[in-house]
Amino acid sequence: MTAPNPQQRLQSLSEEYQNLQTDLQTQITSRQRLESQQQENLAVRKEFNILSDDSTIYKLIGPVLLKQEKTEAESAVDGRLDFIEKEIKRVEQLISDMQEQSEGKKMEVYQLQMKMQEAK
Amino acid sequence: MTSKDAPTQPQSQPINLSTLPIPQLTAIKNQLTQELQHLTTSFTQLRTAQAKFRDCIKSVRDGIEKKGANKAQEGGASSSKPILVPLTPSLYVPGTLASTETVLVDIGTGFYVEKTPPAARQFYTAKVEELGKNLKDLETIVQGKQGNLTVVEDGTLWTCTLPEKG
Numbered sequence: 249m250t251a252p253n254p255q256q257r258l259q260s261l262s263e264e265y266q267n268l269q270t271d272l273q274t275q276i277t278s279r280q281r282l283e284s285q286q287q288e289n290l291a292v293r294k295e296f297n298i299l300s301d302d303s304t305i306y307k308l309i310g311p312v313l314l315k316q317e318k319t320e321a322e323s324a325v326d327g328r329l330d331f332i333e334k335e336i337k338r339v340e341q342l343i344s345d346m347q348e349q350s351e352g353k354k355m356e357v358y359q360l361q362m363k364m365q366e367a368k
Numbered sequence: 369m370t371s372k373d374a375p376t377q378p379q380s381q382p383i384n385l386s387t388l389p390i391p392q393l394t395a396i397k398n399q400l401t402q403e404l405q406h407l408t409t410s411f412t413q414l415r416t417a418q419a420k421f422r423d424c425i426k427s428v429r430d431g432i433e434k435k436g437a438n439k440a441q442e443g444g445a446s447s448s449k450p451i452l453v454p455l456t457p458s459l460y461v462p463g464t465l466a467s468t469e470t471v472l473v474d475i476g477t478g479f480y481v482e483k484t485p486p487a488a489r490q491f492y493t494a495k496v497e498e499l500g501k502n503l504k505d506l507e508t509i510v511q512g513k514q515g516n517l518t519v520v521e522d523g524t525l526w527t528c529t530l531p532e533k534g
Contacts, residue, residue: 283479288476289476289477290461291475292475292477292479294473295476295481299481303481303482303483304482305481305482306472306481307478307479307480308478308479308480313472313480319480325477325479328477339388
């Protein structure tokens with residue numbers, strides 16, 4: 249067994265592991281962002297529910313407030329909620345896949361370390 | 369140093385803290401501290417949000433409803449008390465409220481709804497209450513985590529004082 253080989257392998261392995269961790273962190277952040285968006289939209293949905301049909305609703309588009317029908321606004325929020333739900337599912341799947349991967353990498357690193365210890 | 373993780377158990381079962389080696393205890397402690405910090409920050413943010421909504425209620429009550437009442441009593445827009453409108457944080461111009469009938473409330477995600485002042489107050493009160501509920505829930509969680517942290521810290525101390533440990 250040559251010395252530099254496992255050393256290099258260990259380095260590349262831990263690099264891969266680190267990259268995975270960074271990606272995972274990014275996904276977790278976007279999962280959190282989706283969650284807060286969902287909460288906000290749910291709050292708006294709830295508010296629409298208790299609003300009378302003839303209330304005046306404005307939507308902020310860029311710097312302008314645009315008058316909107318309640319049904320229109322409702323469907324917009326519902327659409328967003330659907331989208332967010334799907335996104336959450338997608339990101340969660342991604343996160344669990346990545347967690348599995350990084351767990352695998354961790355074990356690889358660990359095993360390699362053990363092997364190197366034995367070789368010494 | 370990579371501390372070996374126990375194979376992930378499908379169900380979370382209680383683990384006797386005194387059986388864990390010190391590196392793992394430290395890892396758990398760090399994780400708990402991190403979680404606690406995150407929760408405390410969220411708690412403060414919720415508090416701030418609640419205070420903002422309270423300010424809104426106060427503004428609607430003092431700034432809109434009272435002025436509206438004055439206007440109705442004395443008749444005519446000119447008699448309503450002038451207000452100072454901030455153009456920048458340090459520059460104000462005098463003005464009067466054109467309408468005290470309705471206010472525009474930001475209900476989130478870019479939607480604004482026209483509401484009467486009492487309805488607006490009701491909306492904000494509901495928000496404050498909701499946040500209050502969240503704050504209470506969060507407080508219980510924070511306390512629980514704090515308890516866990518204390519236990520782990522005590523466990524670390526206890527394990528450290530043991531003469532030999534496998």
